[in-house]
Amino acid sequence: xxxxxxxxxxxxxxxxxxxxxxxxxxxxxxxxxxxxxxxxxxxxxxxxxxxxxxxxxxxxxxxxxxxxxxxxxxxxxxxxxxxxxxxxxxxxxxxxxxxxxxxxxxxxxxxxxxxxxxxxxxxxxxxxxxxxxxxxxxxxxxxxxxxxxxxxxxxxxxxxxxxxxxxxxxxxxxxxxxxxxxx
Amino acid sequence: xxxxxxxxxxxxxxxxxxxxxxxxxxxxxxxxxxxxxxxxxxxxxxxxxxxxxxxxxxxxxxxxxxxxxxxxxxxxxxxxxxxxxxxxxxxxxxxxxxxxxxxxxxxxxxxxxxxxxxxxxxxxxxxxxxxxxxxxxxxxxxxxxxxxxxxxxxxxxxxxxxxx
Numbered sequence: 001x002x003x004x005x006x007x008x009x010x011x012x013x014x015x016x017x018x019x020x021x022x023x024x025x026x027x028x029x030x031x032x033x034x035x036x037x038x039x040x041x042x043x044x045x046x047x048x049x050x051x052x053x054x055x056x057x058x059x060x061x062x063x064x065x066x067x068x069x070x071x072x073x074x075x076x077x078x079x080x081x082x083x084x085x086x087x088x089x090x091x092x093x094x095x096x097x098x099x100x101x102x103x104x105x106x107x108x109x110x111x112x113x114x115x116x117x118x119x120x121x122x123x124x125x126x127x128x129x130x131x132x133x134x135x136x137x138x139x140x141x142x143x144x145x146x147x148x149x150x151x152x153x154x155x156x157x158x159x160x161x162x163x164x165x166x167x168x169x170x171x172x173x174x175x176x177x178x179x180x181x182x183x
Numbered sequence: 184x185x186x187x188x189x190x191x192x193x194x195x196x197x198x199x200x201x202x203x204x205x206x207x208x209x210x211x212x213x214x215x216x217x218x219x220x221x222x223x224x225x226x227x228x229x230x231x232x233x234x235x236x237x238x239x240x241x242x243x244x245x246x247x248x249x250x251x252x253x254x255x256x257x258x259x260x261x262x263x264x265x266x267x268x269x270x271x272x273x274x275x276x277x278x279x280x281x282x283x284x285x286x287x288x289x290x291x292x293x294x295x296x297x298x299x300x301x302x303x304x305x306x307x308x309x310x311x312x313x314x315x316x317x318x319x320x321x322x323x324x325x326x327x328x329x330x331x332x333x334x335x336x337x338x339x340x341x342x343x344x345x346x347x
Contacts, residue, residue, distance in 0.1 A: 024241040117237040139233050171229040
């Protein structure tokens with residue numbers, strides 16, 4: 001980023017190449033929609049591009065990117081929650097179709113994996129936005145509690161509470177799925 | 184140790200492998216309380232199950248699309264998006280400020296002169312004084328003669344009421 005600040009456009013290309021896939025996946029876990037995740041990732045990189053002159057290397061660069069991505073995805077998740085514009089059904093249906101299209105008796109392992117993935121995806125999607133972001137940052141991105149608190153603009157104690165509640169919710173839903181077959 | 188405290192403490196430890204559980208009052212509690220041990224095991228398994236979240240690949244045109252957004256000419260680079268709620272909010276705020284300014288100007292109390300009258304009262308007073316002066320001059324120049332008998336005041340000119 002410092003090289004980009006000094007006018008090296010190629011440095012930004014490197015940032016884009018290195019981080020766009022993790023950020024798309026991170027936002028996808030929050031908003032649960034591939035198209036929206038890509039659009040929001042574009043917004044994240046546009047913000048980074050515009051913030052060239054204001055950037056100060058106070059923390060890890062990755063933490064800074066995740067902070068921007070967290071803000072963008074939390075806004076989107078809250079907006080979706082307010083407006084109730086989830087469209088999971090079509091995406092879920094397409095995923096199920098995708099899963100069962102190549103059904104063969106020897107593809108049982110793949111099916112089980114896809115089913116587990118779908119259960120986890122639904123469990124994450126059902127979490128309240130802040131718990132979801134905290135869990136995703138901790139479980140998938142491997143950020144420390146301090147870095148998560150920095151990204152979410154809250155205290156470490158609040159992050160611990162979000163993650164604790166999130167774990168309990170996920171446990172309940174997965175257990176419920178195992179027992180009853182539905183989340 | 185109470186179960187509630189143990190569960191709260193153990194929830195943080197499920198992120199580590201089970202073998203790394205330190206020897207502590209918590210470990211003693213978990214070895215003696217089967218319900219808490221089961222709870223922690225379930226929590227650990229659900230935490231591990233989260234690894235199954237399916238990853239996605241960004242579409243192939245992600246980078247070219249981003250480049251096209253940043254290659255727009257001059258100061259509009261990166262702003263190629265429809266007007267969002269920010270602009271609507273800005274326009275509404277401006278409208279509110281204009282309306283407030285106009286209404287404040289209308290309800291502002293009139294200025295008061297030294298005599299205690301408002302400027303408008305003083306102007307009205309001045310106008311009425313001028314009018315009085317003009318009428319007095321008119322009366323002086325043209326004296327009024329009432330040539331018509333005042334029938335209401337002169338009893339002789341009144342008709343007597345009809346006799347029944």
